[in-house]
Amino acid sequence: xxxxxxxxxxxxxxxVLEGTEEAAVGAVDVVTETTVRTLKGVKDVGAxxxxxxxxxxxxxxxxxxxxxxxxxxxxxxxxVGALKGVHEVTSVTTEVVSDTVRGAxxxxxxxxxxxxxxxxxxxxxxxLGTRDIAxxxxxxxxxxxxxxxxxxxxxGADAGIAAKNAVKGAIGGVAETSGSLTSVxxxxxxxxxxxxxxxxxxxxxxxxxxxxxxxxxAKEIGLSAEAASSAAATxxxxxAETIGGETxxxxxxxxxxxVAGIKVVVKExxxxxxxxxxxxDRRVA
Numbered sequence: 334x335x336x337x338x339x340x341x342x343x344x345x346x347x348x349v350l351e352g353t354e355e356a357a358v359g360a361v362d363v364v365t366e367t368t369v370r371t372l373k374g375v376k377d378v379g380a381x382x383x384x385x386x387x388x389x390x391x392x393x394x395x396x397x398x399x400x401x402x403x404x405x406x407x408x409x410x411x412x413v414g415a416l417k418g419v420h421e422v423t424s425v426t427t428e429v430v431s432d433t434v435r436g437a438x439x440x441x442x443x444x445x446x447x448x449x450x451x452x453x454x455x456x457x458x459x460x461l462g463t464r465d466i467a468x469x470x471x472x473x474x475x476x477x478x479x480x481x482x483x484x485x486x487x488x489g490a491d492a493g494i495a496a497k498n499a500v501k502g503a504i505g506g507v508a509e510t511s512g513s514l515t516s517v518x519x520x521x522x523x524x525x526x527x528x529x530x531x532x533x534x535x536x537x538x539x540x541x542x543x544x545x546x547x548x549x550x551a552k553e554i555g556l557s558a559e560a561a562s563s564a565a566a567t568x569x570x571x572x573a574e575t576i577g578g579e580t581x582x583x584x585x586x587x588x589x590x591x592v593a594g595i596k597v598v599v600k601e602x603x604x605x606x607x608x609x610x611x612x613x614d615r616r617v618a
Contacts, residue, residue, distance in 0.1 A: 360397075360410035361417065364389050368418025382423065383432040386415050390436030391443065394451075398444035405447070405454035408437040412458030416466065425466045427476035430459050434480030435487075438495075442488035449494040452481045456502030456521065470513070471520040474503045478524030482539070486532050496525045496539045497546035500565060504550040514556070515564040518547055522568030526584065530576050537583040540569035541592065548593045562597045570599055 371385050390411045397407035412433040419425050434455040441451035459477035460470050478499050485495045503521040507514050522543040529539045544565040551561035566588040573584035589597055 361414040364414030387436035391440030394440030409454040409458040413462040416462030431480035438484035448490040452495040453498035453502035457506040460506030475520040475524035479528040482528035500546035501550040518564035519568035523572040526572035537587040
């Protein structure tokens with residue numbers, strides 16, 4: 334079934350995009366229609382939705398690659414279409430968001446495309462695709478970030494570049510939806526760090542790349558690089574604190590001080606809470 338879905342989307346996208354550079358509306362509509370039709374035709378939607386989404390989005394990206402259309406744009410809009418399609422049939426969960434990202438990364442890797450750029454487009458798509466659904470921008474970005482790390486691990490791509498571009502995508506997606514920028518940056522970075530830890534990857538390296546991505550993206554669109562870097566660093570450290578041990582120390586060292594020419598100031602409410610708890614303990618004693 335998954336292969337049929339991929340081929341249907343691939344042919345549908347090819348037909349719409351052939352001879353035109355306009356990828357947005359065509360990709361969204363084709364993926365939405367195919368997703369809805371396929372999900373309505375299966376008995377167990379919950380068990381099938383992940384594979385269907387991966388296949389649909391992979392097919393769209395393969396079509397874009399063959400025609401020469403911008404793969405990143407098609408990745409973004411295919412994810413929007415997939416999420417829209419799922420929403421018409423069943424609930425959009427954070428797992429669904431992660432599956433759409435996996436499809437974008439897998440499809441891009443299959444055609445030898447730029448996985449880093451696909452990661453950026455995937456985060457944008459996740460945020461745009463959930464803005465009218467009961468999934469917050471923060472939750473969508475965080476789960477999409479986890480999906481990016483898992484997917485690049487599967488295809489053997491550079492996780493550091495993907496992490497940097499994931500944060501850039503988060504900033505771009507929020508800029509288009511007028512969401513809460515700093516909280517989305519923070520949650521995206523937390524998702525990247527936690528997923529990397531789960532896979533036994535270079536957590537400190539991913540954390541630093543996320544901060545660099547925040548700084549670069551903020552400069553590109555005229556936002557405060559200091560605020561963006563602070564949000565990313567805070568998210569990285571909060572995630573690292575839950576992991577604990579040497580990882581927390583390594584992450585803190587990687588994202589504090591001066592990064593990419595910006596002095597990073599980290600907001601750490603958890604440190605204050607620990608200090609207050611210690612004070613209360615001493616008073617009790």
